[in-house]
Amino acid sequence: MPTPASGTDAAPPRLQAVVVVFDGLRPDYVTAARMPSLHAFAQRGVASSAHHALFPTVTRVNASALATGAGPGQHGILDNTIFLPGVDSTRGLDTGDGASMAHADSVLGGRLLTAPTMPELLAAAGRRVLVASAGSSGSAYLLAGAGRASTVNAEYTAPQSLQRLARAVLGEAPPDATPNLGLNARAVDAVLQLGIDSLDVDVAYLWLSDPDHTVHGAGIGSAIGDSSITAADREFGRMLRGLQARALTDKVDVFVVSDHGFSSHAGRDAPIASVLAAFRDQVMVAGGAIYVRRGGDATRAAVVRALQSAPSVGAIFTRSAPGDTAAGTGLEPGTLSFASIGWNHARAGDVLFSANWSHAVNPAGFRGRTEQAGTAGHGTTSPYDITATLIAAGPHIRRASRSNVPSSNADIAPTVLHLLGVPAPAAMPSRVLHELLHTGPAPSAVLVKRESVT
Structure with missing residues (x-):
């Protein structure tokens, strides 16, 4: 050496x-x-x-x-x-x-x-x-x-x-x-x-x-x-x-x-992607971010409602609601704000979402499972990813x-x-x-x- x-x-x-x-x-x-x-x-x-x-x-x-x-x-x-x-x-x-x-x-x-x-x-x-x-x-x-x-x-x-x-x-x-x-x-x-x-x-x-x-x-x-x-x-x-x-x-x-x-994954075939399929002509998806290209506020609201109806989806984030001085409440009902997670950049999309998660234990004894495709990974709000x-x-x-x-x-x-x-x-x-x-x-x-x- x-x-x-x-x-x-x-x-x-x-x-x-x-x-x-x-x-x-x-x-x-x-x-x-x-x-x-x-x-x-x-x-x-x-x-x-x-x-x-x-x-x-x-x-x-x-x-x-x-x-x-x-x-x-x-x-x-x-x-x-x-x-x-x-x-x-x-x-x-x-x-x-x-x-x-x-x-x-x-x-x-x-x-x-x-x-x-x-x-x-x-x-x-x-x-x-x-x-x-x-x-x-x-x-x-x-x-x-x-x-x-x-x-x-x-x-x-x-x-x-x-x-x-x-x-x-x-x-x-x-x-x-x-x-x-x-x-x-x-x-x-x-x-x-x-x-x-x-x-x-x-x-x-x-x-x-x-x-x-x-x-x-x-x-x-x-x-x-x-x-x-x-x-x-x-x-x-x-x-x-x-x-x-x-x-x-x-x-x-x-x-x-x-x-x-890191978390174990549920392994289902892209469950969240299927939720967004109906909006393919209206939005651009980049990672967990959704950019509304057509339909404005109505499309954003519809996307959020669709995500909220999907068990595989966890936390959802949007821009801060008007008058939200605590930087916690999102623009759409039931969402958290971008400010609450430090994601309020000029490049931010209209919606950000995370896969759902649980404390489930995998066969090797490790806790943490997320509703994502594949075997194991990260990216969510799960404490095992964070x-x-x-x-x-x-x-x-x-x-x-x-x-x-x-x-x-x-x-x-x-x-x-x-x-x-x-x-x-x-x-x-x-x-x-x-x-x-x-x-x-x-x-x-x-x-x-x-x-x-x-």
Whole structure:
């Protein structure tokens, strides 16, 4: 394994923070048997029991939150499929496709993400960033602040000057696989051998595509799903050993998160799609968002009534009702407001819906089922989709602690900025996770105000 030069005149690596994303990692996956490396890491640092994904609980919404410290109402990526009529008025765009996202960003004049990004903020402060991702090219592009950070991904490596170096150091990318062993290993290699040894970055983002990549098809608690989790954990352990070999363990703060949780699916064939079939000539559907193209308010009301009559549909959201100062009641009766979930962006549709969910237990003993097609996944308001993983350890992090203070994926950005001494923009709506830091208040001392919207 290459390591930095050890001569007395060699400057120490600049690295100060690593953000590791395990795609789709439920907190209850983290056991000593299934994930020995992450479990041990949690014992020496802080583990949160109240961390959550941004809604919709999908990858690119949360990759963008990590990149901006903002939710979809600020950063503008409203689902995994988004409707941007200024880019393509005929269909939704797949945010998993990096080339499509780069084209959209170009058409929009660099405003695909409508909030300041971590790469921009860190570059302005003279800091370097690397994104190393085994996920989709689109999630890598968005995590890199819409292509504003050095990025290594099987389908998207940027800037162009990095492509030759990446091939020389890492070799060609292996094929996508289930479990995604080769690409996860390559992403770890990219952090260690490119991010630290070659580019000497201050902040590195590592995206491991399992368990999500495998569990979508295999199911929660399946043998191959569990093996994908353990394999991803081995790569995390290898990254930690790489930091140790470079004398960085006591110098680098490491944050481990998941972009969302996971639920078993009812498996019925697209029950919600059948509800919307009657409106195919009147609306555009992009993910869970519905854009009324014909019929105005009457169509919106009819769509909401149809959704409300379907047992497979859960929460429904519309714009705020007139005079709704509590930001909870939606425009249509029986709906909640976009403001209540931070989804009130100019790009928002007329209606947003989530699949229904329950606490049902699957054959492997894992709770959480949603009324969606397929074997397993995420994206809903289910607490099993919303509850995400947050574990941190490092020189500035509390030791052997637990936190029940609510946090979100958007809070990682201002926390990293704080640790690097870089001011966060006043408009960044998230917060520094002071309770995780040994200089902050103990989690038990933090007053938590809980509100409910019905």
